[in-house]
Amino acid sequence: MPPSPRVDLDTSVGYALRQTVAALRSAMDAALRPLGLSVPQYACLELLGHNPGISSAELARGAFVTRQSMQTVLQALLDRGLLTRPPTAPRGRALPSRLTPAGAQLLARASGVVAEIEHRMLAPLPDGRPAQLRRDLTACATALQPEP
Amino acid sequence: MPPSPRVDLDTSVGYALRQTVAALRSAMDAALRPLGLSVPQYACLELLGHNPGISSAELARGAFVTRQSMQTVLQALLDRGLLTRPPTAPRGRALPSRLTPAGAQLLARASGVVAEIEHRMLAPLPDGRPAQLRRDLTACATALQPEP
DNA sequence: CTTATGTCAGTGAAACTGATATTG
DNA sequence: CCAATATCAGTTACACTGACATAA
Numbered sequence: 001m002p003p004s005p006r007v008d009l010d011t012s013v014g015y016a017l018r019q020t021v022a023a024l025r026s027a028m029d030a031a032l033r034p035l036g037l038s039v040p041q042y043a044c045l046e047l048l049g050h051n052p053g054i055s056s057a058e059l060a061r062g063a064f065v066t067r068q069s070m071q072t073v074l075q076a077l078l079d080r081g082l083l084t085r086p087p088t089a090p091r092g093r094a095l096p097s098r099l100t101p102a103g104a105q106l107l108a109r110a111s112g113v114v115a116e117i118e119h120r121m122l123a124p125l126p127d128g129r130p131a132q133l134r135r136d137l138t139a140c141a142t143a144l145q146p147e148p
Numbered sequence: 149m150p151p152s153p154r155v156d157l158d159t160s161v162g163y164a165l166r167q168t169v170a171a172l173r174s175a176m177d178a179a180l181r182p183l184g185l186s187v188p189q190y191a192c193l194e195l196l197g198h199n200p201g202i203s204s205a206e207l208a209r210g211a212f213v214t215r216q217s218m219q220t221v222l223q224a225l226l227d228r229g230l231l232t233r234p235p236t237a238p239r240g241r242a243l244p245s246r247l248t249p250a251g252a253q254l255l256a257r258a259s260g261v262v263a264e265i266e267h268r269m270l271a272p273l274p275d276g277r278p279a280q281l282r283r284d285l286t287a288c289a290t291a292l293q294p295e296p
Numbered sequence: 297c298t299t300a301t302g303t304c305a306g307t308g309a310a311a312c313t314g315a316t317a318t319t320g
Numbered sequence: 321c322c323a324a325t326a327t328c329a330g331t332t333a334c335a336c337t338g339a340c341a342t343a344a
Contacts, residue, residue: 004256004259004260004263005260005263005264005267006256006259006260006263007194007259007262007263007266009194009195009198011279011282012266012282013266013269013270013278013281013282013285014172014262014265014266014269016281016282016285016286016289017165017168017169017172017285018169018191018212019212019285019286019289020165020285020286020288020289020292021165021166021169022212022289023288023289023292023293024162024165024288024289024292026292027292027294038309038310040309040310043166046155046157047157050157055324055325055326056325056326056327057324057325057326064166064167064170065310065311066311066312066313067325067326067327068310068311068312068313068327068328069309069310069311069312071326071327072309072310072311073309073310076309089318089319089325089326091319091320092318092319092320092324092325093317093318093319093320093324093325093326094319094324094325094326095325095326108152108154111152111154111155112152112153112154114155114162115152115153115154115155116153117162117292118155118160118161118162119153120291120292121161121162121288121291121292122161122288122291123291124287124288124290124291125284125287125288129284130161131159133161133164133281133284133285134159134160134161134164136273136277136281137161137164137165137167137168137281138164138167138168139272139273140168140171140172140269140270140272140273141164141167141168141170141171141172142272143268143269143270143271143272144168144171144172144174144175144265144268144269145171146175186333186334188333188334203300203301203302204301204302205300205301205302213334213335213336214335214336214337215301215302215303216302216303216304216334216335216336216337217334217335217336219302219303220333220334220335221333221334224333237301237302237342237343239343239344240300240301240342240343240344241300241301241302241341241342241343241344242300242301242302242343243301243302
């Protein structure tokens with residue numbers, strides 16, 4: 001019987017991952033609060049800024065949550081007039097969301113402060129390392145994808 | 149006035165980070181559910197396995213949550229008899245938690261499945277890269293730490 | 297006096313599962 | 321019939337802030 005592998009916190013990439021995400025989330029949280037945005041709300045705006053007119057279900061996948069969770073976030077942003085959705089689906093059932101001018105303006109500010117944080121986060125890494133880091137992380141995420 | 153930097157999702161390390169953590173969390177969640185453990189509960193057990201007798205506040209810091217949040221997790225594990233705490237503090241106010249035999253046994257199983265997942269996650273990376281990845285992530289987390 | 301800890305109270309944004317209706 | 325979408329309902333495990341008492 002082979003020895004059961006155990007997690008070693010000192011060398012665990014998973015633990016370092018959680019640590020970094022916690023620090024990043026905390027920093028983003030503090031920076032976005034003055035703008036009246038939560039991190040999930042910002043993520044939603046950012047996704048919409050890059051993909052105008054995508055559906056709630058697509059937003060949910062982009063933010064790695066369920067449609068139902070995204071619905072809550074979306075509703076809050078709708079109530080604040082940061083985005084709009086047509087009352088009826090132009091095709092199929094999907095309701096394409098779009099940023100309002102107010103939403104686009106707020107996103108510009110939010111995206112700015114988040115970019116600053118990311119820059120600060122990557123500052124200690126040498127040239128080219130951030131790109132490699134991103135590639136490695138994506139490879140890790142792909143490797144974890146359950147194959148159907 | 150310099151142009152405001154914006155987040156670019158295609159090259160954003162932050163986005164890749166969230167993607168990877170979402171995949172990791174999902175995989176851990178699925179693997180731990182049969183054991184009756186949530187990810188925060190597992191994290192608590194793992195921390196206790198490495199640091200027997202640490203206080204609730206120390207656990208909270210290790211899991212990157214508040215004392216109050218950790219309290220909830222801790223209570224559930226206490227109710228299930230997976231760990232014990234003395235009724236009175238042996239010194240100061242801190243109540244040192246320890247795994248019960250049942251807790252240690254469950255942790256061993258949980259740690260095994262989590263180690264497997266981490267191994268699968270890192271499989272696509274070349275030799276030595278996981279260690280570098282861990283160092284880089286830790287450096288990023290440190291860079292985000294607010295200086296007091 | 298200051299700091300760290302535990303705990304009680306209250307709140308809340310997100311996350312989930314489950315079910316239903318509609319459209320292509 | 322089937323897959324994807326939206327939505328309603330209900331639940332809940334976390335996570336937060338705030339406040340207080342206590343011990344070093």
